[in-house]
Amino acid sequence: MFRKKSIDEWALDYWLLQQYARLCFRIYYKKIRVVNLHNIPKNQPVIIAPNHQNALMDAMLFVSVTKSQIVFLARADIFKGKLLIRLLTYLNIMPIYRLRDGIENVKRNDEVFAKTARVLRNKFNPLCIFPEGNHGDRRRLRNLVKGIFRIALGAQEEYGEKLGVKIVPVGIDYGHYQNFRTTLLVNVGQPIEISEYSRLCRENPVQALNQLKERFAAEVSKLMINIRSEEYYETYMGLRIIYNAEMRKRMSISGNSPEARFRADKAMIGMLDRELESSPEFINRLDNLVSDYSHRVKKAHLRDWVLSRDRYSVPVLCMDTLIRIILLPVFILGYISNYVPYRFTETRTRNIKDPQFHSSIKYVTGMVVFPTWYLVMAIGICFIPAAAWIKWTFLLLMPLTGLSAFHYYIGAKKLLSRIRYTLGVIRKRPEIHRMKELRKDIVGMMRDLVNRQIVSHESSR
Numbered sequence: 001m002f003r004k005k006s007i008d009e010w011a012l013d014y015w016l017l018q019q020y021a022r023l024c025f026r027i028y029y030k031k032i033r034v035v036n037l038h039n040i041p042k043n044q045p046v047i048i049a050p051n052h053q054n055a056l057m058d059a060m061l062f063v064s065v066t067k068s069q070i071v072f073l074a075r076a077d078i079f080k081g082k083l084l085i086r087l088l089t090y091l092n093i094m095p096i097y098r099l100r101d102g103i104e105n106v107k108r109n110d111e112v113f114a115k116t117a118r119v120l121r122n123k124f125n126p127l128c129i130f131p132e133g134n135h136g137d138r139r140r141l142r143n144l145v146k147g148i149f150r151i152a153l154g155a156q157e158e159y160g161e162k163l164g165v166k167i168v169p170v171g172i173d174y175g176h177y178q179n180f181r182t183t184l185l186v187n188v189g190q191p192i193e194i195s196e197y198s199r200l201c202r203e204n205p206v207q208a209l210n211q212l213k214e215r216f217a218a219e220v221s222k223l224m225i226n227i228r229s230e231e232y233y234e235t236y237m238g239l240r241i242i243y244n245a246e247m248r249k250r251m252s253i254s255g256n257s258p259e260a261r262f263r264a265d266k267a268m269i270g271m272l273d274r275e276l277e278s279s280p281e282f283i284n285r286l287d288n289l290v291s292d293y294s295h296r297v298k299k300a301h302l303r304d305w306v307l308s309r310d311r312y313s314v315p316v317l318c319m320d321t322l323i324r325i326i327l328l329p330v331f332i333l334g335y336i337s338n339y340v341p342y343r344f345t346e347t348r349t350r351n352i353k354d355p356q357f358h359s360s361i362k363y364v365t366g367m368v369v370f371p372t373w374y375l376v377m378a379i380g381i382c383f384i385p386a387a388a389w390i391k392w393t394f395l396l397l398m399p400l401t402g403l404s405a406f407h408y409y410i411g412a413k414k415l416l417s418r419i420r421y422t423l424g425v426i427r428k429r430p431e432i433h434r435m436k437e438l439r440k441d442i443v444g445m446m447r448d449l450v451n452r453q454i455v456s457h458e459s460s461r
Helices: 010-030 056-065 082-090 111-122 147-156 194-203 206-223 233-242 244-250 258-278 280-299 314-326 327-347 357-381 388-426 430-460
Strands: 031-035 046-050 071-075 094-098 166-174 181-189
Touching: 010 056, 010 357, 010 430, 031 056, 046 056, 046 147, 046 206, 056 166, 056 181, 056 357, 071 111, 071 244, 071 357, 082 094, 094 111, 111 314, 166 206, 181 258, 194 206, 194 327, 233 244, 233 258, 233 280, 233 430, 244 258, 244 430, 258 280, 258 430, 280 430, 314 357, 314 388, 327 357, 327 388, 357 388
Parallel strands: 031 181, 046 166, 071 094
Antiparallel strands: 166 181
16 A cells, blocks of 8 residues: 555555456446436535445445545544554545544544545545435435534635535435345435535524535435335335336336436325325325235245236246256356355355445455455466366356356346246236235325326416
């Protein structure tokens, strides 16, 4: 690790590590969609402020999708031991102290704020601060801490009422928090000009901070899935799965991209919130249906997408099965050649109680374990009597066949679900029939809700 004069100084070794991290991040997620990345200004004092739900992956996201060597602020309790402190500092991460860290430590934030002010003044790289303070496992905006707003208002003093420091709200939405090869959507909002609060800050700093905090909360809420209802949280989440496809049709949204799904979810959640205010009994009935349906689907080891169709074509299922049999050797090759690093990476999360850390641990572990395993295989294969082109072909195909094996496994599970469901339909199993009826009732209620809200909206115009 090279020593840097300043934490935001550009470093070649960091840049090289960033390129590798970017490659691994693109492998970990099947599809990454970044909307309005250009909203993050360059060569200006900028604070990137995302919602925080998935531990280290939220930070690695910005390392991977931006060219800047961003400086991060993280909670101080992770800075333990000289080696770890050096590593985190090398990764451009500074500690910020909270009341739970002790009053004597909170005073050390003055030094941290001075460093952040210098980073913003240098304009080399933006700051990234998570305003919620810590991550959470629910898709909602949690209480905001005041540190980020104090830093922004303090740094703005140098510019007075002229344009200066900006906070850029960012909404992050994962297809799944823990799963490998899922989707990721990043919505970058319009920058908030801190200069707009300079005069008020001189007159009433507390009011300026609170107004800035409220404005940020309103802006970032538009960019993320924000389910405010505690009582019906699981119902909202279930409806995101059950009704999203039809909601996209109603809104004339084409495609199944993360952005398209997000737009439909936001509209549906807004309608559910309004219905909850005007007709809570309707939401309660919907909650009972969704709860019953979700329980039955889980018990049957099925997924909602399977039940979205009446049945599947038997000839098509037979053809898919035949294709899987033909491609089985590719799966076996990828499975055997990648089993050791994959299994080692998966088992690192066994004793981690907080599931939000699982993807972070798997990602970081995989960055080290997989290339190490391929190196060991490369050394070992040198002693095998075979043509050089065969050895090189095998080594080059190891990562590709490993990824193919994973997708083969997921595809095989989906095929098995379609077969089991179709057999249940053909044999007229009562449980399958009940799940289909429940789903039909849920969709019917949602259609009624959407129609009423559309009519109400048009009549009020």
